[in-house]
Amino acid sequence: MKILDGGALMLVHGKVEGDKGIISLSGRFDFNRHREFRGACDPLLENKDVDVLQVDLGQVDYMDSSALGMLLMLRDKALAARKTVELINVRGAVRQVLEIANFGKLFPIL
Numbered sequence: 001m002k003i004l005d006g007g008a009l010m011l012v013h014g015k016v017e018g019d020k021g022i023i024s025l026s027g028r029f030d031f032n033r034h035r036e037f038r039g040a041c042d043p044l045l046e047n048k049d050v051d052v053l054q055v056d057l058g059q060v061d062y063m064d065s066s067a068l069g070m071l072l073m074l075r076d077k078a079l080a081a082r083k084t085v086e087l088i089n090v091r092g093a094v095r096q097v098l099e100i101a102n103f104g105k106l107f108p109i110l
Contacts, residue, residue: 014040021050026059029094031066041074045081053078058089068101075106086110 012033013024021044023037044050055071057063071087078085086108090098098109 012036012040019051021053024056029060029063029067053085054088056088060094
């Protein structure tokens with residue numbers, strides 16, 4: 001799903017590869033993206049073939065506290081569905097935000 005936000009393009013996409021559901025994001029990951037993020041996550045949470053949800057943050061250049069909250073809600077839903085969540089391709093300022101929030105204790109960060 002492509003969203004135009006003040007000229008910035010945000011892409012949220014969910015796909016299945018084997019037993020992994022991959023949620024790819026790019027651009028800004030903030031409260032304005034909650035519907036798109038949930039729309040990509042929910043089908044993967046319901047998919048019986050998916051055991052691991054990977055959130056690919058490699059193309060995210062900004063995230064705020066609401067994005068952290070969305071990741072926590074995804075983790076709670078995944079635990080209820082007996083799935084795990086991994087954060088992948090984490091770099092730069094996004095890595096710093098996750099480190100400051102101690103998310104390495106809550107998620108595998110690959």
